[in-house]
Amino acid sequence: MADNLNENRDIDLAQATVIATGTLRKNGESYSVIRLEEKHIPQMAALHDRVYNDLAPSDKTFMLHKDTAYFTRHFAQSHTGIGIVHNGKLVAHGLLHLPTKQYPNTEMGDFKKKIKPQDIAVMLNLQVHPDSRGHSLMSIVISSLMNQAQKRGRKHLLSEVDVRNTASWYSFMKEGLKIHSIGDDPRDGAVLYNMHAKTKPLMKHRLSKTFNAMAAKKNADIPQNEITRQRGLLKKGWHGVSYNTKQNTLGFRRPNLARRVINTFKRTG
Numbered sequence: 001m002a003d004n005l006n007e008n009r010d011i012d013l014a015q016a017t018v019i020a021t022g023t024l025r026k027n028g029e030s031y032s033v034i035r036l037e038e039k040h041i042p043q044m045a046a047l048h049d050r051v052y053n054d055l056a057p058s059d060k061t062f063m064l065h066k067d068t069a070y071f072t073r074h075f076a077q078s079h080t081g082i083g084i085v086h087n088g089k090l091v092a093h094g095l096l097h098l099p100t101k102q103y104p105n106t107e108m109g110d111f112k113k114k115i116k117p118q119d120i121a122v123m124l125n126l127q128v129h130p131d132s133r134g135h136s137l138m139s140i141v142i143s144s145l146m147n148q149a150q151k152r153g154r155k156h157l158l159s160e161v162d163v164r165n166t167a168s169w170y171s172f173m174k175e176g177l178k179i180h181s182i183g184d185d186p187r188d189g190a191v192l193y194n195m196h197a198k199t200k201p202l203m204k205h206r207l208s209k210t211f212n213a214m215a216a217k218k219n220a221d222i223p224q225n226e227i228t229r230q231r232g233l234l235k236k237g238w239h240g241v242s243y244n245t246k247q248n249t250l251g252f253r254r255p256n257l258a259r260r261v262i263n264t265f266k267r268t269g
Helices: 003-009 039-053 068-076 136-151 166-176 199-205 210-216 227-235 255-268
Strands: 017-023 031-035 080-086 089-097 120-128 154-163 178-184 190-198 220-223 238-243 251-254
Touching: 003 017, 003 190, 017 089, 031 136, 039 080, 039 089, 039 120, 068 080, 068 255, 080 136, 089 136, 120 166, 120 178, 136 166, 136 178, 136 199, 154 166, 154 199, 166 190, 166 238, 178 227, 220 227, 227 238
Parallel strands: 120 154
Antiparallel strands: 017 031, 031 080, 080 089, 089 120, 154 190, 178 190, 178 238, 220 251, 238 251
16 A cells, blocks of 8 residues: 555645636635646545545445555556546545557456557546545546546546445536446456446536436436446447435336437537
């Protein structure tokens, strides 16, 4: 594991590429969104350790621990990432995996959809420091990664999340990604939601007045723990599009409704 002292190592914003700035939702203090580089690996690994160690034993079953070598490989292969810095400390981060023709691996276990590797951007290892939660930082991380993917001409956004990790897949869903399929992680047998969205239409419509209402249009509600029923609908081309936190049910949309939603976006966008 990373040296715990690295968690307290400051990031010098003067030596970083600042992408955006803002103020925290709860206290109004400033933060900066930066492009992560290899030199930030110690802070990233330490943040990952802090998040992992803070999990309850049962929750650690749906997060594979990443060592420093994992982050080193990521940047050595010309992938990228973004971080959120508050008071000089890295308090949240996310990685963006960018496959190529030469290196087509997507890091997605068994995602099946015919997409050229150079059109894909995969969002990985999104983390928020336990002491910095409640400021919607996960939303900022996802949005920032989406923007970086679009700037790089990536047409499809992907991510995979353990079905038990409700906070993570619900965060992606709120930002416009849909559950495309259910897969199984070959490393540990975990059941995963494969999340997907087309970059251009999502970025165009996600902030429109009609987006939140139209994005959640659905035909069926399935209890979140009924994975077999969900698999059946997804294999027929349905998508998971919403989540009812009170009833713990997922809203699924059939393919023909998805096309009507897209047409509505085109008329109102």
